[in-house]
Amino acid sequence: MSRETAIPRRSLHDELVERLRGLIVEGDLAPGDKISEKELCTAYEVSRTPLREALKVLAHEGLVVLTPHRGAQVSKLTVADLEDAFPVIGALEALAGELACERATDGEISEITLLHLKMRTAWKNRDRAKYFRLNQQIHEALALAARNPVLDQMRGMLSGRVARARYYANISAVRWDQAMKEHEEIVAALKARDGGRLGRVLKAHLRHKLETLRAVIGD
Amino acid sequence: MSRETAIPRRSLHDELVERLRGLIVEGDLAPGDKISEKELCTAYEVSRTPLREALKVLAHEGLVVLTPHRGAQVSKLTVADLEDAFPVIGALEALAGELACERATDGEISEITLLHLKMRTAWKNRDRAKYFRLNQQIHEALALAARNPVLDQMRGMLSGRVARARYYANISAVRWDQAMKEHEEIVAALKARDGGRLGRVLKAHLRHKLETLRAVIGD
C-alpha cells in the first residue's frame, strides 16, 4: 500500500485539523456535505480518536456543525452568515491596517507593494485564480505587518470561514475593476502610512465585497 | 459509581468545555497551572476521551496551551497578550455598538439603561463584585443587541480570554470613576442611537481599560 498520504510526524489531531480545514476551505468538502468519521478515518488511515478531536476544533471554529448522535457536516454558508461575518472582518482588517501603518517595516511595505504589482498583472491578464491567491496574500501580509497575533488569529478564522464563498461568486468584470482600484488605494494609504485612511478604505473594500456576493448569490 | 456529580444531559465534551472555561475564567485554575488529565477525569468522573476533546477546543480558544507529550497548562496572561487583545476587543465592541444603534429594540435599550442604573448604584456603594458583573452584563447586552452572532462569538472568545486579568487589577478609585463616566456616555450615545459616537466611546473605553491594566500589572 502506498504511504504517500500517511501523516508525517507530529500530533495527528493537529495535522488533521489543518488538512480538514484545507478540504473545507478549498471546497473539496462542500457546504452541507455529511462527514463520515469512518470514511475520513480510512482515507487518512487514522483511528477515530484524533479525527474526532479535530472535528471538535473545527466545529468550534464554525467550519463544521456537530449534531449529537447524528455526526458532523460541513457548515452551510448562508447569506446571513456572510452578512454577519463581513462587517466583522471589515472591522478587524481596518484595525490591522491602522496598526500596520504604525508598525510595518519599510521592507514589509515594499513586499506588499510587490504582491500588489503582481496582482495587477494577474488582473490585466484576467487570471482569476492567480488574482485571488495574490489578493489573499496581500491581506495576510497586511495582517502580519500589524504584529498582533490575536488579531491575526481572529481574522484567519473568519476569512477561512468565508473564503469558501468564492466558489459561489464569479466576480463580475465591473466589480473586479473596482476591487483593483480599491487595492491601489490600499497600497497608497499604506505607503503614506495613513492609518485612518487605510482603515476606511479596507472597511469599504470589505463592504463592497459583501455587496457583490449578495448580488451574485441572489439574496 | 455515584452519579450525583455526573454530567446531566448532552455531550460530555461540550459540557466539559464550558466547565473548564468557567474554572479558568473564574480563576479557579490560575494562569500557568498544569492541568493533569487524570486529576480532572476523577474530579468530573469522566474518561479521558471527552476531556481531551475539551482541552483541544480550549487550546484552540487560547485558554490553555498544549505541548506535545507534556500536557496542558492554563495559558499565561502576559502584558503582551493584553496589549494585543484589547485593541481587537475595542474594534469588535465599537462595531457592536454601531450595529446596536441601528438594530436594538427600544426594549433592549431600556433594559441596558436599567443595568446601567443598577451599576451606578453598585459604583456608589463601592461594591466591586456587583459592579464588575453588571459591567460585563451591559457589554454582553450591547453585543446581543447588535444581532450579529459572529461578532458575538468573537467578542465572547476574546473577553473570556482577558476577563481573567481582573484578578490582577484592583481598579483604582480614580479610574473607576472615569469608567463610570464613560459608561454614562455609552448609554447616552445608545439612547440617541448615535452609532458613530458610541463606537468611538467604546473604543476609548477599552483603550483606557488597557491603560489601567498596564499600570497595575507593572511596567
Next chain:
DNA sequence: ACTTTGCATTTTGAATGCAAAAAAGAATAC
C-alpha cells in the same frame, strides 16, 4: 559534591471495544 547514565514510573497520544442512539430496511396492517 556534582554530573551523567540507565532504569522504573508516570503521563500523554492513539487505537480498540462496547453500548446506546439513529438510520435503514423488512414485514405487516390498512
Next chain:
DNA sequence: GTATTCTTTTTTGCATTCAAAATGCAAAGT
C-alpha cells in the same frame, strides 16, 4: 399502494487498552 411498526444495521459517544514519550530517581563515574 401506502403507512406503520418492528427488526437489523450503521454510526456515534464514551471507556478502556496499548504504546511511546517524558519525567523522576538512583547508582556510577568524574
